Amino acid sequence: MKLLLIGSGGREHALAWKLAKSPKVEKIFVAPGNGGTAIEDKCENINVTDIEELINFAKKEIIDITIVGPEEPLTKGIVNKFQQEGLKIFGPAQNGAMLEGSKSFSKAFMKKYGVKTAEYEIFNNAEEALKYLEKCSYPTVIKVDGLAAGKGVAICETKEDAVKAVNSYMLDDIFNGAGQKIVIEEFLEGVEASILSITDGKTIIPFISAKDHKQIFDGGKGPNTGGMGVLAPNPYVTEEILEDFKENIMNKTLIGIREEAFDFKGIIFFGLMITKKGTYLLEYNVRMGDPETQSVLYLMESDLLEVIQAALSEELANIEIKWNNEVCINVVLASNGYPGKFTKGYEIQIDEKVKDKVFLAGAKLEDNILKTNGGRVLSVIGTGKNLEEAREDAYSNIKDVTFKNAYYRKDIGIYE
Ligand code: AMP
Ligand code: GLY
Numbered sequence: 001m002k003l004l005l006i007g008s009g010g011r012e013h014a015l016a017w018k019l020a021k022s023p024k025v026e027k028i029f030v031a032p033g034n035g036g037t038a039i040e041d042k043c044e045n046i047n048v049t050d051i052e053e054l055i056n057f058a059k060k061e062i063i064d065i066t067i068v069g070p071e072e073p074l075t076k077g078i079v080n081k082f083q084q085e086g087l088k089i090f091g092p093a094q095n096g097a098m099l100e101g102s103k104s105f106s107k108a109f110m111k112k113y114g115v116k117t118a119e120y121e122i123f124n125n126a127e128e129a130l131k132y133l134e135k136c137s138y139p140t141v142i143k144v145d146g147l148a149a150g151k152g153v154a155i156c157e158t159k160e161d162a163v164k165a166v167n168s169y170m171l172d173d174i175f176n177g178a179g180q181k182i183v184i185e186e187f188l189e190g191v192e193a194s195i196l197s198i199t200d201g202k203t204i205i206p207f208i209s210a211k212d213h214k215q216i217f218d219g220g221k222g223p224n225t226g227g228m229g230v231l232a233p234n235p236y237v238t239e240e241i242l243e244d245f246k247e248n249i250m251n252k253t254l255i256g257i258r259e260e261a262f263d264f265k266g267i268i269f270f271g272l273m274i275t276k277k278g279t280y281l282l283e284y285n286v287r288m289g290d291p292e293t294q295s296v297l298y299l300m301e302s303d304l305l306e307v308i309q310a311a312l313s314e315e316l317a318n319i320e321i322k323w324n325n326e327v328c329i330n331v332v333l334a335s336n337g338y339p340g341k342f343t344k345g346y347e348i349q350i351d352e353k354v355k356d357k358v359f360l361a362g363a364k365l366e367d368n369i370l371k372t373n374g375g376r377v378l379s380v381i382g383t384g385k386n387l388e389e390a391r392e393d394a395y396s397n398i399k400d401v402t403f404k405n406a407y408y409r410k411d412i413g414i415y416e
Contacts, residue, residue: 001305003028004058005037006078007069010332010361010379011290015069015304016040017359018297022305029061035348035370036360036378051078058087065090067308068266071287075101075147079263090308092286096262099284103143103183106284113256116248117281120185126170129182133162139187144169146178150226155187190275192282193234194292195245198307201264203316204254206246208299208323209237210292216339218411225339226376229331229412231387232295236274244279245272253284265311294330294359294379299323327390329413330359330379331398336405338375343405346372351400357381358401372403387413 001024005016013036016028020042030037031054033045048054051073058066066082068074068091077094091097098105110117118141123129133140142165144152152175156162162184169179192214197206211234216222237245249270257264269285269292288296297304301322310319335342348370350358359381362374380401382394391413398408 001025001064002061003305004054004061004063004066005030005033005069006054006066006073008032008034009069009290010036010359010376011288011293012069013037013040013359013361014294014297015067015288016043018300018304019067022303024303024305029057029063031057034360035363035365035373036358038365039370051076051081054078055082055085055087058082059085064088065305065308065312067091069287071097071100071147071285074266074286079266088312090312091266092268093263095260096257096264096266097286099268100286101147102145103283104145104181107183107185109256109260110281113252113259114248115252115256115281116278118186118188120183122181122183123170124181126166129166129170129184130163132184133159133166136162136184138162141185141187142166142169143183143185144175144179145181145183146175148175148178150224151175152178153224188273188275188280188282190273190280191236193237193241193272193274194230194289195237195250195270195272196288196292196296197250197268197270198311198316198321199254199257199264199266199268200311200314200316201257201262202314204250204268205316205319205321206242206250207296207321208232209234209242210289210296211236212289212292213409213412216334216409218409223339225334227289227291227332228334228376228409229329229379230289230291230295231327231329231390231413232292232299233327235387241274241279245270249279249281265314290361291330291332291359291376291379294381295328298328298330298381298383299326326383326385327387328381328383329387329390329394330381331394331408331412332361332376332379333398333401333403333406333408334376335362335372335374336407338407342375344372344374346404348372348377348403349401354380354397354400357397377403377406
């Protein structure tokens with residue numbers, strides 16, 4: 001089979017690596033890909049991102065299945081457009097993708113189907129939002145409605161912080177329209193968990209749970225990032241929490257997907273907050289997480305292509321996904337300065353013995369040399385029978401990966 005994989009992050013390198021392991025896969029074109037997919041087995045990067053051009057490419061190369069990594073093309077309706085041309089593509093159509101594309105849409109969906117989530121109000125107008133801030137309790141959480149590259153959520157400790165957030169989103173319009181509508185919601189205290197899952201619209205199968213580490217510094221300090229490392233499975237997701245999640249969040253979401261008649265054959269990622277009052281859904285993503293994917297796919301024993309094929313033919317009810325029962329962590333090596341300003345273009349050296357334990361993200365291949373090309377540069381994997389072993393493995397593997405100004409957290413996998 002010939003596949004077309006869309007995206008350029010560490011997530012896509014992990015997807016390409018896992019798909020390449022399938023004996024059914026002959027070739028994977030990655031659009032546009034990165035330094036990791038440039039050197040991965042069976043893979044070839046193509047410099048195409050425009051949806052019409054991707055359609056032309058898929059037709060010309062007779063691609064069997066296209067797999068979409070990031071949310072943006074999904075919210076733009078790439079799945080509908082490929083399907084209109086008779087091309088097979090894995091991902092939700094545009095209406096289902098709005099579960100990630102619009103916070104007000106997803107909160108309304110959660111409310112309609114009784115999915116457990118924080119209390120909230122929606123505002124289209126700054127004056128009304130500011131008036132609401134006079135009477136709400138603090139901390140409070142303010143979210144822009146549209147996509148904002150993971151930056152559109154403010155946890156406001158005080159009314160002054162909240163006023164600043166509303167002004168910057170609605171009046172200064174720092175997210176170019178995405179913040180013209182906002183959600184103000186109840187602050188939930190607890191620990192977070194990521195549960196990725198796959199659905200064909202009839203059945204939903206959760207993947208192994210994961211724990212992201214969002215802040216830049218050790219101990220969960222400093223500004224939020226895209227994710228600085230992931231532990232899987234997530235030790236907080238006990239059998240009891242998993243049951244709570246299935247009953248109050250996952251199954252109700254599936255009912256909603258069916259009732260709304262979304263054409264949803266893709267990934268649905270539940271961002272959870274486990275609190276003393278139970279497990280709440282913070283958000284849906286309609287794609288795999290990054291860097292969750294790197295740890296989760298490392299533990300997947302089943303052939304990912306077969307799992308995707310089962311979703312596309314609405315046969316998920318007939319399969320079981322098999323997992324390795326080890327612990328896997330991945331530690332992100334970032335360019336020093338990220339998530340603020342940083343310098344790119346440094347050479348990356350990866351010792352041959354850890355080659356299969358590194359997923360590249362913000363990295364490019366130039367004249368056969370790997371160079372840093374983004375904030376989060378790569379993830380290093382560690383595995384073991386328990387967390388201690390996995391941590392030891394990851395931090396020892398990191399010693400065999402070098403680039404100038406590399407920064408990473410030392411506490412990935414340590415949790416209270
Ligand atoms: P979201 O994009 O909705 O997942 O929000 C990004 C991050 O903001 C989450 O991963 C949480 O760390 C935090 N967050 C979002 N909503 C809440 C909430 N209601 N209470 C506390 N923290 C939240
Ligand atoms: N790592 C969090 C996300 O992919 O949204």
